[in-house]
Amino acid sequence: MTTALLADDEPQLLEELQQLLAQAWPELEVVALARNGTEARRLLDELRPDVAFLDIRMPGIDGLALAPLAPARTRLVFVTAHAEHALAAFEHAAVDYLHKPVTPARLAATVQRLQAAAAPRAELRFLQAWTGNTMKLLDVGQLAALRSELRHTRVLSQGGENLLLRTSLGELMEQLDPQLFWQIHRGSVVNAGAIERIERRDDGELWVHLRGVAQALPVSRAHRGRFRGM
Structure with a gap:
């Protein structure tokens, strides 16, 4: 089962994202919710999830500063209301970038990208x-x-x-x-x-x-x- 961490300092938006993910990707197991960057960093180190949805502007450590500290196996998706951060997000090797408010159709496209990235590949020689x-x-x-x-x-x-x-x-x-x-x-x-x-x-x-x-x-x-x- 694929595991995920969600991080956002706005509780309502965090809950909404969790509900949207439950509909778009029922098999996904959300193992933790973080309400600031410091908490997100601790949970990333402790749980090493397959996927992390990170808000960019959070207290403690923002999402872009947190990205290089995440486990390499963790695929990153940034979620933010600030579109000017899109380029920086992809420079951190993000799988996708979601603009708030997140819509079901846009999230479905992100889920497809994440699932494609996780598909098994032949071992490189x-x-x-x-x-x-x-x-x-x-x-x-x-x-x-x-x-x-x-x-x-x-x-x-x-x-x-x-x-x-x-x-x-x-x-x-x-x-x-x-x-x-x-x-x-x-x-x-x-x-x-x-x-x-x-x-x-x-x-x-x-x-x-x-x-x-x-x-x-x-x-x-x-x-x-x-x-x-x-």
């Missing part, structure tokens, strides 16, 4: 990337790390190659083996087989050192549990 007039074919097993750059993805290989793909990190993650590719940050994923060592610095922060990558990558607090005991 190779990546194709162009540099000028040359195409590089990379075996995913030789990748070291993937880093989000807005709607694109920076690919770092164990052979030292550094390429930019016109595909979002979220789209790539849906096709990669989660047992091999580990998320260490909202915008960073590493190949577990490429990990050379884990460094714990004096401030307690964890950093991952990868073969073929000169710069170490930080591990966010939300993902430290994966390295517990290492």
Whole structure:
């Protein structure tokens, strides 16, 4: 069952959205309602829902600031009365942007997009990337790390190659083996087989050192549990 978090500082609008979703997507399980950005952040970390409907203007942390802190697996939909935020919403890799008041027809289109994004895909074995007039074919097993750059993805290989793909990190993650590719940050994923060592610095922060990558990558607090005991 697909799970969802709804966040809005206006209780009536939050209730209305929940009712509309119940009609448009009966199988969706709304696991939490948040009435401010701070509460939404805590619930995202705790529940890691499949989908989050986020109001942009909320007390504590607004929706756009909250987006990079959400789990990478969580698909985002922004809901707001302020149309000028539409471009910024899609720069945060949102699946959709809903303008208040939300109508049943418009929400139905959003539900279709979310369901299509969740459809199973064949596991990816190779990546194709162009540099000028040359195409590089990379075996995913030789990748070291993937880093989000807005709607694109920076690919770092164990052979030292550094390429930019016109595909979002979220789209790539849906096709990669989660047992091999580990998320260490909202915008960073590493190949577990490429990990050379884990460094714990004096401030307690964890950093991952990868073969073929000169710069170490930080591990966010939300993902430290994966390295517990290492």
